[in-house]
Amino acid sequence: MHNKLIVSIIQTPLFWEDKTKNLELLNKALNGIKPGVNLIVLPEMFTTGFSMRSVELSEEMGGPTMQWMMEKASKTNAAIAGSIIIKEANRYYNRFIFMLPDGNYSYYDKRHLFRMANEHLHYSPGIQPCIVNYLGWKINLQICYDLRFPVWSRNKFFDKGYDLLIYVANWPERRIAAWKTLLMARAIENQAYVIGLNRVGADGNGINHTGDSGIISYLGEVIHACKPNQPEVVTVILDKPDLEKFRVDFPVGLDKDDFHF
Numbered sequence: 001m002h003n004k005l006i007v008s009i010i011q012t013p014l015f016w017e018d019k020t021k022n023l024e025l026l027n028k029a030l031n032g033i034k035p036g037v038n039l040i041v042l043p044e045m046f047t048t049g050f051s052m053r054s055v056e057l058s059e060e061m062g063g064p065t066m067q068w069m070m071e072k073a074s075k076t077n078a079a080i081a082g083s084i085i086i087k088e089a090n091r092y093y094n095r096f097i098f099m100l101p102d103g104n105y106s107y108y109d110k111r112h113l114f115r116m117a118n119e120h121l122h123y124s125p126g127i128q129p130c131i132v133n134y135l136g137w138k139i140n141l142q143i144c145y146d147l148r149f150p151v152w153s154r155n156k157f158f159d160k161g162y163d164l165l166i167y168v169a170n171w172p173e174r175r176i177a178a179w180k181t182l183l184m185a186r187a188i189e190n191q192a193y194v195i196g197l198n199r200v201g202a203d204g205n206g207i208n209h210t211g212d213s214g215i216i217s218y219l220g221e222v223i224h225a226c227k228p229n230q231p232e233v234v235t236v237i238l239d240k241p242d243l244e245k246f247r248v249d250f251p252v253g254l255d256k257d258d259f260h261f
Contacts, residue, residue, distance in 0.1 A: 001136025001240075005164070008033050008078075008235040009041045011213045011226045013201030014170075017057060019047040023068055029233055030072055037235060038135060040072075042082030043168050043199040044144050045094065050170035050203060051085070054092035054122045058085045069099040077101050079134060083110070083143055083168050091124040096141045096168060098132050106132045108141035112149050119145075131162050137240065138162040140192075144169035147182045147196070155190035157253035162192060163243060169198040173208045176228075180212055188220035191247050193238050200229055218243050 010029045015021040026042065033040060044050065047065050048057050059065055065084050073080045079100050086095040094110040109126030113119040129152070132139045140162040146152055147167050155161045165186055171179045179196065187194040193216065200211040210228040215236050217223050226232045247253065 002038065003240050005039065005135065005137050005238045005240070006037045006235065007039045007041065007195065007215070007238060008037045008233060009195060009197045009213055009215070009226075010043070011197065011200060011211045011230075011232045011234070012043065012046075013231060014043065014046065014049040014199050014203070016049050016204035017051050017053065019057075019065065022047045023065075029231075030076065032233055033076065033078075033235070035077070037076065037078045039079045039081065039139075040076065041166060041168065041195060041197050042080065043197055044083045044170045045085060046082045046168075047084055049199070050117070050144075052118060052122045054085055054087075058087035058092050060087055066097060066099070066105075069097060069105075070103050073099045073101045074103070081141070081166065081168070092122060093126070094119070094123050094143060096130070096143055098130075098134075098139070098141060100134070106130055106141075108143070110143040110146065111152055112145045114145040137164055137238075139164045139166060142167045144171060147171075147179070147186065150186065150189065151259070153186055153190065155192055155253070157191075157247070157256070161253070162190075163240060164193045164195065164238065165190060167194070167196045169196065170203065170209060171198045171212075173210045176210055176212050180214065183214055183216050184220045184222075187216040187218060191218045191243075191250075191252060193218055193243065200231060218246055 108130035183196040213226040
């Protein structure tokens with residue numbers, strides 16, 4: 001078990017529906033990350049931007065982008081995590097891939113599809129959460145619009161809980177206040193570290209994204225806030241003993257309400 005988890009997040013613009021250019025851009029960002037990082041997080045739909053052209057842009061599991069993730073995870077000896085468009089059994093998913101350095105992976109399909117952009121007409125929703133056990137850390141994978149639904153991210157604590165909650169996103173500038181506020185809320189109510197990684201720049205629909213990515217402590221305190229409208233690669237160290245001590249000292253999980261989803 002690793003008492004400390006070293007995480008790098010890549011806040012970046014994305015070329016609209018251009019996988020080749022996006023992977024070239026991310027290659028440069030990855031080359032700048034120093035050895036020793038355990039986990040590298042990429043944005044939602046990091047090869048395409050938030051596109052509804054699921055049929056044309058999707059890949060099968062094990063396709064070129066997953067091969068790229070496998071190669072980069074092996075080279076950096078770090079897990080690589082981010083969402084891409086996947087076709088499986090004639091359905092399309094906004095799928096969050098968590099690729100390990102040894103080539104094994106876990107994945108989560110976005111549960112809450114953003115109907116205001118008709119995402120629900122082009123993708124199928126996920127049906128279950130995904131908590132990855134990595135280096136002794138339990139990590140809950142979530143995508144963008146999921147942030148608005150606290151029941152879905154509810155930390156059950158104890159043996160079924162998690163330590164780190166990750167949101168990858170294409171969250172627009174016009175609603176960025178909600179993004180920053182809800183990231184802190186999820187951290188406080190779940191007594192967990194929260195990473196919210198958002199892209200920057202305008203997409204093919206002219207919607208601007210300021211990034212405003214953040215890494216939040218289990219106290220709801222901002223460990224790092226990325227500068228708006230700028231590409232940025234940030235590396236932080238998360239401390240598990242500190243988290244566990246706080247949960248013992250302030251055990252709100254013992255008083256949680258019981259409900260099922």
